[in-house]
Amino acid sequence: MHLPEIDKYAHLSSPFHSWNPRIKLISIFLLILSIVLNPNLIIASFALLLAIVLVFLSKIPFSFVLIHLRWVLLFCLFFFIIMPLTVPGNEIIRLNFVSISWEGTKYASLITLRAISAVLLIFPMLGTMRFDATIKALQRLKVPNKFIQMIMFTYRYIFVFMEETRRMFIAANARVFKKRTNIRTLKIISNLIGMLFIHSFERTQNIYNSMVSRGYTGYLKTLDDDFRLCGKDFLKGFFIVAIALILTITGRIL
């Protein structure tokens, strides 16, 4: 089964890998923000180009990135089908009763370009350090503790959950359960999903018990990371934030 391991390539070395996690998170986050809030199509195309270059610099293989991008692409395709047909505006083509509008096509392209660039940038941001380094950086950035715990436990238990799901379907298949398009199949599947929910509920209780028995009182503490800040870290940060600013400003002017 395919495991969603975003930090599979955290061991490589690149300008992003050597970058201090905290500054990396803030800078790239600002860049993503400047891209998704940008109203200009030309800037958005440029942003996509930029994102591709940054992924290239991070040395994360594109094949790995594409695997994760496929859902985003599917989602965007959906916009591309719906929006040109539904957003009113100047017609480009008219076929009997359907008309494709220029505005709709433009919005769909804008959304697609921005979404793909943003998702691409996640890779140099989160894919170039170990997941636990991300967590510690978030903690030192004073991100709310509840939020950090949510991310952390989701990441940790997604693997357990997927394994449990897999086992359950194997068990069902072993008893000659075949997926068909009928009510019986639907019933069985919904039962299995229900069982998964109950399992996860019980699992949460057990985990909570084991946390409490080791002194957990609701606040997650970890040791601080050993990352030091140096001039280079700030330089890279300055560079990325400057790009974000330029994108924002030119996007407003053009």
Add this chain to the structure above:
Amino acid sequence: MKEIINIKGLKYTYPDGTTALCGIDLTVSEEESIGLIGPNGAGKSTLLLHLNGILRGKGQVQVLGLEIDDKNLISIRSKVGLVFQDPENQLFMPTVFDNVAFGPINTDLEKYRVEDSVRKALEEVEMEESAQRYAHHLSFGEKKRIALATVLSMNLEILLLDEPTSNLDPRARRHLIKLLKGFRVTKIVAGHDLEMILDICNRVVLLDQGKIIANGESKEIMGNKSLMEAHGLEVPLSLL
């Protein structure tokens, strides 16, 4: 010897109405090793959960001379380590290091002392090389060992283990038994691996349907064929 656990008339019913414990009386002295045996559903795990206050039944439970209540809970829990049967529940942090450090950090030790106790605990389970690995990348046996390390890193007086050897390969099992025999702390070991219990514990408590059926010297109880078979157990091969 000093009495370290004292249970009187403990009763517990789960919210769904299942009565898991009905009237348990048990005392444990310092540095004793007690085996908790009994068929599936006897109440072994439930009893262990009472000893660090995760469950609270009716009756009296005293641990380290303290009554289990909200006031004493934190100090009791820092002295009583519980290792769950399923290591997946014990290893909730991303890395091995963070899992083993979780207990010590919560008792507010300084950074170098946390690192020190983590290193020692990992050495004890022979996993010191794995500190930076992810918990979800470990094999089951490795997870079991790290689960044990997560409580060894705390400065314990009582160690509670629920089926510590289940699903371990023979070598990992032997290793674990040797390890457990080496610990000087008070131990309560629940499980179905009777040879292991015979090896580690000088006293066993036989539980069935939430009641203590027998309590005494390991060889005597586990060698009693009619008693063992009446409660769904077997005499260990080494006693035949």
